């Protein structure tokens with residue numbers, strides 16, 4: 001039996017190097033089966049994970065891109081993330097430079113994406129409170145200024161990873177439903193409501209009607225011509 005699928009969303013994780021993007025994705029994809037590993041292996045180019053996520057009554061398939069922050073790889077990344085529905089922009093709360101780098105990633109996402117993508121600002125490594133360099137308030141204010149959702153996460157402690165992904169999916173589902181509604185309204189305005197159009201075109205009644213009218217006009221026209229010719233001769 002075919003697997004049910006209601007939505008397919010593409011998401012992308014961006015941010016400076018070492019902020020925890022790859023671990024974020026591993027945690028999301030593997031959840032509790034993920035064995036925490038402190039060693040740092042920078043991503044080369046781009047990676048991805050695909051998995052299913054049930055959201056309320058819907059089955060959602062997610063394809064999530066995990067990107068490298070290396071400037072030499074940006075052209076490869078740009079060509080892959082164009083159709084992203086959402087971006088996680090990650091900084092490290094223990095490294096102010098990564099917070100300062102956030103704007104360049106937002107700019108890249110806006111220039112690259114051709115959708116009205118949802119962006120979320122993420123301050124990661126909230127378990128390292130003693131090393132904090134960026135306060136929660138600073139992150140929250142920046143996100144507010146940019147009209148974005150903000151959350152602090154700890155990939156290590158598995159905090160807020162699933163919450164924020166679920167939030168994003170719900171937002172995207174809402175968006176899709178709104179778009180569908182708008183499409184249906186446009187169709188009904190044109191008098192081409194999907195059901196009606198489909199049935200009239202497929203059962204042939206629409207075409208048949210015009211064939212009958214054509215034939216009738218043809219016969220009437222020749223009948224009048226014949227009548228006039230008879231009168232003259």
Ligand SMILES: Nc1nc2c(ncn2[C@@H]2O[C@H](COP(=O)(O)OP(=O)(O)OP(=O)(O)O)[C@@H](O)[C@H]2O)c(=O)[nH]1
Nearest residue numbers: 017018019020021022023038042043125154155156
């Ligand atoms: N304490 C703590 N360490 C973390 C957390 N998330 C990631 N790390 C560590 O931070 C380092 C970098 O993590 P990555 O996930 O590889 O970072 P990245 O953003 O993918 O880096 P690039 O691939 O170079 O862009 C690793 O040593 C991780 O173990 C976290 O929530 N808490």
Ligand SMILES: [Mg+2]
Nearest residue numbers: 021022042043
């Ligand atoms: Mg990485």
